[in-house]
Amino acid sequence: MDDFHRDTWAEIDLDAIHDNVANLRRFLPDGTRVMAVVKANAYGHGDAQVAETALEAGASYLAVAFLDEALALRKKGVNAPILVLGASRPMDVALAARHRIALTVFRADWLEQASSVYTGPDPVYLHLKMDTGMGRLGVKDGEETKRIMTLINRHPRFILEGAYTHFATADELNTDYLSYQYSRFLHMLEWLPARPPLVHCANSAAALRFPDRAFNMVRFGISMYGLAPSTDIKPLLPYELKEAFSLHSRLVHVKKLQPGEKVSYGATYTAKAEEWIGTIPIGYADGWLRRLQHFHVLVNGQKVPIVGRICMDQCMIRLPEPLPIGTKVTLIGHQGDETISIDDVARHLGTINYEVPCTISYRVPRIFFRNKRIMELRNAVCHG
Numbered sequence: 001m002d003d004f005h006r007d008t009w010a011e012i013d014l015d016a017i018h019d020n021v022a023n024l025r026r027f028l029p030d031g032t033r034v035m036a037v038v039k040a041n042a043y044g045h046g047d048a049q050v051a052e053t054a055l056e057a058g059a060s061y062l063a064v065a066f067l068d069e070a071l072a073l074r075k076k077g078v079n080a081p082i083l084v085l086g087a088s089r090p091m092d093v094a095l096a097a098r099h100r101i102a103l104t105v106f107r108a109d110w111l112e113q114a115s116s117v118y119t120g121p122d123p124v125y126l127h128l129k130m131d132t133g134m135g136r137l138g139v140k141d142g143e144e145t146k147r148i149m150t151l152i153n154r155h156p157r158f159i160l161e162g163a164y165t166h167f168a169t170a171d172e173l174n175t176d177y178l179s180y181q182y183s184r185f186l187h188m189l190e191w192l193p194a195r196p197p198l199v200h201c202a203n204s205a206a207a208l209r210f211p212d213r214a215f216n217m218v219r220f221g222i223s224m225y226g227l228a229p230s231t232d233i234k235p236l237l238p239y240e241l242k243e244a245f246s247l248h249s250r251l252v253h254v255k256k257l258q259p260g261e262k263v264s265y266g267a268t269y270t271a272k273a274e275e276w277i278g279t280i281p282i283g284y285a286d287g288w289l290r291r292l293q294h295f296h297v298l299v300n301g302q303k304v305p306i307v308g309r310i311c312m313d314q315c316m317i318r319l320p321e322p323l324p325i326g327t328k329v330t331l332i333g334h335q336g337d338e339t340i341s342i343d344d345v346a347r348h349l350g351t352i353n354y355e356v357p358c359t360i361s362y363r364v365p366r367i368f369f370r371n372k373r374i375m376e377l378r379n380a381v382c383h384g
């Protein structure tokens with residue numbers, strides 16, 4: 001197991017991941033498969049650890065953003081089917097096929113190039129992406145779809161395993177555009193000679209709100225991590241989600257400031273009276289962004305303010321009293337009756353909860369808990 005030598009770390013509760021997936025499985029119509037979306041290092045939670053836990057809990061497919069993320073999972077011994085949701089290069093088809101990694105297709109010219117370069121023995125699993133209104137990736141007309149199907153059928157190793165679309169507004173209360181996209185998807189599926197084995201359209205929000213419109217697989221991301229897809233629909237969710245991510249540090253310095261003394265770059269903070277100031281070893285290079293100045297952290301179960309500008313590797317907090325070096329500081333999570341949630345951090349930053357764990361950088365070691373015990377510690381700084 002890795003170790004780490006700076007008193008800042010994230011804790012990933014894999015029991016929460018497991019329960020969030022297991023609860024989804026119980027909630028969905030029988031036979032609906034779960035594709036665990038583990039892109040961006042599983043939204044910052046640890047790709048292989050989350051993937052294996054989700055598979056244990058009943059997920060049967062994984063999704064990543066691009067081919068390298070899938071190859072990384074294979075290197076870490078994750079063998080379940082993986083779909084690359086983003087664009088890939090035609091010349092990488094052989095590499096994907098060799099590792100049983102399915103690719104998203106949405107352009108006939110991509111298939112022409114892939115067909116001309118791929119002569120390997122391994123089947124190439126393809127999921128056809130249809131753009132029903134997300135306006136990002138996807139085929140939009142019947143003629144292009146027919147050309148794609150001709151090219152797939154013409155190549156002995158190309159297999160259309162799936163067809164899917166992605167919703168732009170499933171996390172909004174107003175469902176007009178979602179209904180429009182769903183109807184477009186039904187229409188576009190008619191362009192295919194037959195539905196492929198896997199048809200999927202639902203992200204977390206759509207899966208949790210409209211399970212009867214999920215076809216036979218859902219792509220479960222944000223709520224696998226215990227986070228609501230949006231604050232708007234949080235009250236509508238069918239069951240409690242368990243947040244998996246917490247972030248901690250320890251006091252490395254404590255000092256008394258006299259009135260008028262300053263803190264941090266720009267000397268923007270001035271002590272108004274005698275104040276006890278603590279320093280913790282986390283900064284914006286760890287993803288604890290500068291805009292979190294004036295936010296707070298938890299010490300001994302109390303909220304204490306972040307004072308002065310957040311530095312690259314450190315930031316300062318105002319303590320209620322002199323506290324021992326090594327006192328634990330919680331930046332995301334619980335202490336006593338107090339909680340700082342990812343939603344709280346996102347609100348202060350003026351962003352969405354997705355961005356917060358994704359932004360906690362590789363510099364922050366991740367400690368993984370399973371069955372309430374430490375299962376693994378990953379320190380990417382010195383162990384890669």
Ligand SMILES: Cc1ncc(COP(=O)(O)O)c(CNc2conc2O)c1O
Binds near residue numbers: 085202204220221222
């Ligand atoms: C194609 C696709 N399917 C499923 C998901 C999972 O969605 P969920 O996390 O809401 O369940 C995403 C998330 N993609 C993104 C989430 O934020 N920005 C994105 O591009 C996605 O891009």
